[in-house]
Amino acid sequence: MSDILKGNFTPKKQVTKPDDTIDDDSIESKFKKAALNSIGGSMVYVERTDLTWDGEE
C-alpha cells in the first residue's frame, strides 16, 4: 500500500513512489551539496552539467 497519499478513504488509483529517485538523492547531488557547503580556500565546485564553452577561442 502506497503512503504517498493519506486520507479518510481509499482513492481509485494508488500513487506509487517513482523508481527514479530525484536528483537530490543521487551521489552527484549529495556531493554537490556537501561541496557547496565547504567552499573556501582551494575547495571549489565546477558545474559539469552547465558547461557552455565549445572549445572555440
Place this chain on the structure above:
Amino acid sequence: MAKILFINPVVREEDVPRHIPYGIALLAAIAMKEGHLVQVYDANAHRLPLDTIIEVCQADDWDAICIGGLTTTYNYIKKACKLIKESAPNAQLIAGGGFLTSMPHEIFEWIPEIDVGCIGESFVTFPEVLKKIDNKDVNYSDVLGVIHRDLTGKSFLTNIRPNIKDLDTLPWPAWHLFPLDIYFANSSNLFSEESFTSKRRMDINGSFGCGLTCKYCWHLGTTGDMLVEENDNGENDVVFTYGRNIRYHSADYIVSMVKHLHNEYDIDFAAFIDENLMTMDVASKGTWLKELCKKWIEAGLQPTCRQQGIPHDENCKGVHWNGTSHAGLHRPETLKLMYEAGCTHLVYGLESFDPTVLRNLGKGSNARKNKQSIATCLASGIKPIPNIIIGFPEESFESVRNTIEALVELGITAKPHFATAYPGSEWYYAYKDSIMEQYNQDLEAYIMDLGDASKITATISHEFSPMQLLGLQQIVYLKDLRLLDLSEQHWAPVQEKLTPVIQPKMSFNLKTVKEAGPLAS
C-alpha cells in the same frame, strides 16, 4: 460530500522537512469533520519529482484540490498549479495561506489556474467554499473572505470574513494524514541539548498573533490586522493595520492536545510555533503561561530531568518544549515556571542593539532590555536564542558597531539575517517601488526570490548597497570591530556624497492605525 485533495508545497528546499504544516492539517481536520473525503499529498515531506503531482491529481476524481503556504512556497505553488489544472481540469483549484492573502490580486494574475482563494483566516471560509463545490455552485460572490474570478478571469475580492472568537472550538490538526516518520527523523535541532537529542518532535500552536507592530512582520488577517476596502480603482483590496484580535487557546486545550500527542505518537518534544508567547501572556495579564506550566506538570508531561533536578540524558521521560519570547515582556518568575515545566529554549527576536534601529522598529524593546534579556533568560535555566538582523532602513556603521559590541559583551555569535520586506509587512508597502526597481519592475521575480532572509533579495537599507551588507554580515559574524572601523574610514566619506540607495513611500495597502478587523460574535 466533496472529494478533496490537499497538497503541501515544498518549502526551504535546501533543508530537510521539519514541520508538519499546521494550517493544512487543521483545515483537513475541519473538512473531515464536515463529512468530506480527504487525501493529503505532502510534497514537502516526500521531496519527489514535481510531476508526481500529475499522478496524484489523476488518482481520483477530485472535486477540489487545495494548495497554500507562506510566500516562500510561491515557486513550487506556481509550478504545481499549472500541473494540477492540466491533469485535473474538472477540480476546483483552491488556494490559501500567506502567499495569497498578502497580495491576492497579483497572485490571481500570476497564477491563472487558481479558481478561488481563501483570504485571511479560513476556518469558516474554507468549509463554506467546500459546501458550494459540493452543491456544484461555483459562484463564490456571496462567500465572505474569498477572491474569485468572473468569466474573463478578472479577480474579485469579497468582503472580510470575521475572525472566530474562541480558538478552542477548533478541532486538533489531522496529524495522522502526514508522513510522520519523515518529520520525526528530522526532529533534532541545534537550539538546546534537549532539542538536539529529540527523537519525536511535533509543532503545536497556542495562539494567533502578537500585540506588537514590528515593521518586518506580517499577520495577514489572522490577528484582526486586515480590512478589505475599495482602492483607487473602486475594487476591493486588502488593507493591513495595527489592529489586533488577540486570541489564544486555553491551557486545558493545549495540555490535552500535547497529552494526546505524547500518548498517541510518543512525542518527546513540543515546539510552540506561536508568534510570541510573551505578548499572549501579557494579554492574559500574566496568567496564561503560569496556568499552562502548572497544568503541563499536573498532566504528567514534565520531563523527569526537570522533575528530579538531574541532567538531561537519553533516559529522560516527558515532553520538553520551546517557544518565542520578548526581551521587554518576559518575567523571571514566569521563566522559572517554564523551565520547571520543561521549556528548553526561547527564541528572542532581539534584531539589533542600536537605539535608533530599535526605536523605529515597533518592537517595544531597547538596547538595555535586549542586553538584560540574555542574563534573565539564562538565569532561569532556559537557553535564549537571539535573532539578529542587519540592513535596517536606518542601518549605519554606528548601529552595526553597537550590535557587534553587544554581541562581544554577551558572548553571542550570530550570522545575522538581512532585513527583508516580506509581502504583508510594513516594510514591503513602504519600499515596494524601490524593490521593483531592484528587480527591473518584475515584482513576481522578487516574490520568487524570497527565502528565509539568509541571503539578500532586495535591500531596504537607505545607506548600504548589497555589496556592503554582505561584507557587514561577515564582519558581524566575526565580531571584528577592526574591520568595521577600516570599512567606515573608507566608505563613510563616500556615502555622504551619495543619494540614498532607496526611499520609503505611503501605500494604500497599509494603515498605521489600531483599527481591528471584525470578530465573530
